[in-house]
Amino acid sequence: MSTTEKFYLSVDGILEMFNSLTGHRITHPVLQSTALVQVAPQHPKVPNISKAGMGIIKTVTGRWRDQDKRVVASRSSSSGSRQDSTDRLPKRSMDLLELGLIKPKNCHRIVVLGAPNVGKTNILHRFLGKEFEERYEPTSEDFHRKLFHIGGEAYQIDLLDAASERNFPAKRRLSILTGDTFLLVFSLDDRDSFNEVCELLDQIKAAKAKLLKLKHPARIPTVICGNKADSEAPRAVRRCEVTDILGDDGAYFETSARDGTGLDGVFGALANLGGLPDETSPSRHQIISIPTYQSLCIGQRGKRGSRTRGIGASCAAMDPLARRPSFTSDLRLVLRSSTTHKKSERCQIQ
Template sequence: MNATERLYLPIDGILFSCLTGHHQPRIMHLVLQSLCQSTALAPALQHPQISNISKTDMGIIKTVKGRWRQQDKTAVVIRSSSSGNRPVSSDQLPLRSVDLLELGLTKPRNCHRIVVLGAPKVGKTNILRRFLGKEFEEHYEPTTEDFHRKLFYICGEAYQIDLLDAAGERDFPAKRRLSILTGDIFLLVFSLDDRDSFTEACELLKEIKAAKAKLLKFKKKVPVVICGNKADQDAQRAVTRSEVTESFGEDASFFETSAKDDTGLEGMFRALASLGGLPDETSPSRHQIISILTYQSLCIGQRGRRGSRTGGVGAPCAAVDPVARRPSFTSDLRLVLGSSTKHNKPEKCQIQ
């Protein structure tokens, strides 16, 4: 006996009605399974009483399924904290993060990680937004951790800069220490109108130097740029330049900036490039922004024309990887351990 029931599927405010039966049970199971994987209706659709459906109603289900697929293509897949980015189609994005070193498109010496440290509410996120070519964001949202990747093509060479805002690691010393150990360049940020943030920056500088001193390869000076942000709020200033000089020393790379007014940042970005051995063209004003797919095509195309005289000719350009994710802590730990075991006297990893 073929009993039938009526099934209701609410899609975009429209209630689709169809009769269930005992025809084509396996096909219907696969269709519903695919639907359940991408919708919030999974509990309702996985009921044993609707495991079968008539052939006529299969057309309705396929139409609904096609509608969902169309919605998936236009969904926003960019993760960004308070970025305000316009929606981008998934067809315009790479499937995974672009790692130039893994793809063989650059050399290890052209890959750097900048670690940004500082107290909350000092403007770290907006400084990074300026570096990524974005506008200042007035609304404040606490940052747990933010990871960005900006890829450059300058004078025929590809460069990869990873930016780690380790704001959420203030209460996790071991995680913060691991982030410090994996950093190549450091940006310390405090607010000129907040003395406590200045005190925290001083302590962080000591922590950076102590952590890096444990790595045998780090015998040279640690590349650190110190940023006194919110210079636009001069009336509320709580830290003087003489105090900064006294605490950090005369030779410290210190810059007074305003992420809101976009003042002082250009010099700071150039100092980061200089200390890290990067070209000046990595500063935001020295290159044009292109899409990630255009960047990939450019790198692959130039790699195929290495023997050509025209290879490497063109204006400096850069792209922001919209799906960049921080490497796992396991990968970072292996990186730190590997840097220690390359020497004659292996050293224990100083994470704790």
């Protein structure tokens, strides 16, 4: 064999040599540095590995074996009379429609829009049963799914806080077109935030009218919040101004996400406009865990008369693994909605 040359190879290089020798495709964070190995350029497919390279590979495999032993030991020690709570959590998001546990008419999406720092996230937290958060962090995009069991029927409410879409008109338009009900939020001490809500309302009406092929702007189920009613700052927007400008375009409430003022009315109006039971309001149901909810729905489906109302107390659960559906799925939803009203016509997002 001719003289070999020395190269400094990256982690990927070491893994490639190991893979060629063992026939396994592996990666592992233990290999975080480079190693000095020798490779014969005449035989690139079967490299000549130096003792240092072989030592690294042996060290890695040894550590993996030790780690596997520790994992097995920790699992056996924790599997006593009580199972770890994380083992009981679902492995994926619980889509009731996909699982056949819900009627399509009981699936609802609420789209939340408004200027930054007006309290949208904290209003959503109140609906989800969470506490008010004092520290402000700009929201890129939040998607939540709350599952209800009311009167023997299952309901699925998706909440989309599309805060980051202000600078992406096409993306915002798609979010608007997928919404069933809209929650528009402005701050009572910020006139510009109210002006943005007025613009949003016009955009929503125009987008829905185009989707449904209407000659006039559509009437949209909308709830408008003038938030921060508890603020000591001077008011920039008065109630009479809001009602004069908005007219009958939406239900208006002055709220405080901090102390909960007015939020019961907001959640009740969202339920009423969306054709949902009043028990979807946070004060009208109890919160249960997602495994309990899943067992309840599956058990209810297996019984005759499962559609009988009045079975059990109203309850709800948060889906911890819920993620916003892909844009492809949203686009299909929009196109399906469009063809329902006008066949053979397509909906243009942009």
